[in-house]
Amino acid sequence: MSESGAGLIYPVILCGGSGTRLWPASRESMPKQFSRLVSESGSTFQATAARVADGGVFGRLCVLSHAEARFIVAEQLAQAGVAADILLEPERRDSAAAVAVAACHAALADPQALVLILAADHVIGDTAAFVAAAQAAAAGARAGHIMTLGISPTGPSTAYGYIRRGAALAEAPGSYAVARFVEKPDAAGAQGLIAEGALWNSGYFLFRADVMLAELEAHAPAVLAAARAALSGAVRDLDFVRLEAAAFGQAPKTSIDYAVMERTTLAGVLPVAFPWSDVGSWDAVWSVLEQDELGNAVRGRVELIGTTGSLVHSQGEQVTAVVGLADVVVVSTPDAVLVSSKARSGEVKELVGLLRAKGYPEAEAHRRIYRPWGWYQRIDIGERFQVKRIQVTPGGRLSLQKHYHRAEHWVVVRGTAEVTLNERVVLVHENEAVYLPIGAMHRLTNPGKIPLELIEVQVGSYTGEDDIVRLEDVYGR
Incomplete structure (x- = not known):
């Protein structure tokens, strides 16, 4: 971190969730934070990244994502015009491990860096109010508190946890010590909490990196040790940083709320009143x-x-x-x-x-499957055949591969395809086709400026995705 970065807030977006409560629109292959469920203009992940793009307030963005979603993350950041460090979790270990990695990552540049933890799937109706709240909470964080934003309730919801306020914090005007975090209550409990002035727990945390590391050492040392080892053993892969898998897998699977926030004496809360939802259910989407x-x-x-x-x-x-x-x-x-x-x-x-x-594939995957080069979607499937629609982004390049059980026919319907077939490289234009025999080495590339679309017809004794032998892959799969 340069001297010019002093005083900035360094945002970290956690986007490793699967969003199963919004099935069937949200699934493992395309979770809710990357879908356009509440806005035609972009996903909630993109909106979150744009919300912390003010270079006068926020430093460079860091994103922690599950490794399987890495290319979706990179593509959506590019679409939003936001640069970021992208750290890849080899498996899901809940939020404590992610926050520990974020704190360690920030501390490498500046042990007293201000870190803001954000969820990727929240909807906020007033960006200016959010930015002002982050700046106000930063005063408490600089003084050594672990700050959170407490949402002023609009009703007695049983969908959120609550925060009881304690004494006012002298170092951060308008903020309070946290007296207690309360789990999601029943209807009567929610009504009582609102009557006493409790706030909804937004799940946003703002802290100095060294303060969070000290609290993790005190209350969740195994989480911190795993995070440090995973970051120390991390390797760069294209535009991503892959955390070391064995070390990260040693982190106890727990939330930052349980690991630190409910145990620390440093928790502070800033009440805020901007429109907010974690869109955690279809009922919330409707609202x-x-x-x-x-x-x-x-x-x-x-x-x-x-x-x-x-x-x-x-x-x-x-x-x-x-x-x-x-x-x-x-x-x-x-x-x-x-x-x-x-x-x-x-x-x-x-x-x-x-x-x-019960083994329904629809529980996990959409019909349209996203890949680093674009996407494919099954049109039809039957005994000894499968038909797919494929789109390759400009510059996208599939792996050099072959199949043992199927031949393929590619018909270009838009754009131009550069096709490698054994030792030959040919250009296939709109309304032209190419045949790929069983066992032939082949690769598809889009050398043009517009998306390449084609229809793929597979014919053979087996058409499963695991009949792909990758000989070379620019995406490191």
Whole structure:
């Protein structure tokens, strides 16, 4: 960290979650933080990155992501025009390990660096108010407190944890010591907490790196030791930093709330009142979307008759129509449909667990699968054949590969494909095709300036994704 960086707040976005409560739109292959569930202009991850882009307040962004999502993270940051250090977690160990890595990473440059921990999937309705709150909380963090932002409740929600305020902090006007963190209460408990002035726990934390490291050493030394070892053994892979897997796997799987915040005597809270939601359920998504005069929020190709207070979300080209229902959630995707009451939409996580237990592939993956070079989507599949639609971004390059059980036919429908076929390299233009025999070494590249789209027809005794033998791959897979 340079001298010019003194006083800046260094934001860290944690985006390793899978978002199963928003299935089927959010799945392991494309979690909610990367989907356009609440805005057509971008994902909540992109909105979070843009929110901390003011170079006069915030330093260089750091993102901690699950390794499988690395190319989605990089692509969406590029789309948003935001530069960042991207640290890859080899497995999910909950937020304590992630925060420990973030603190260690910041301390390498400046032990007293101010670190702001952010979730990737929150919706905030007033960016200016958020930035002002971060600056106000920074006063407490510089004085040695671990600050959090406490949201002024808009109602007795049972979906959030609460924070009871203690004495005012002299070092940070408008802030308070945390008297107690309270787990998600029942309805009566939530009502009582609001009556006594408790705040919603936003999950945002702002601290000096050295303070957090000292508290981790005192309260969660195993987490800190694993984080230090994982960062010490990290290796660079393209634009990413891969944490050392064996060391990171030794971190106890626990949240930063349990590991530190509920034990430390340094916790402080700044009450804030900007519009906020963690969009943790479909009911919460409904609450942040624009609603019509009947209380309905719709996305996509939707038609309603006699329906009130409902969320209807339709992805793809199909029409989703709802007649005569009230207070429901209907989510339609090309390969799955969810129908739930709004009141019980929080149980979708349990539903996904049931689908996983029964072996439904739709529990984990969308029909459209994203890759570092673009994406592919299955159109049809049957005995001895499969048809896919493939899009390759400009400059994208698939691995040099071969198959033991299938041949492939590629038909270009948009752009120009550079195709390596054994020792030959040919250009295939729109409305032209190329045949790839079983066992042939081949590679697909988009050398152009526009996305390359093609239809792939696979024919053979087996068309599974594991019949790919990669001989060379620029993405290091």
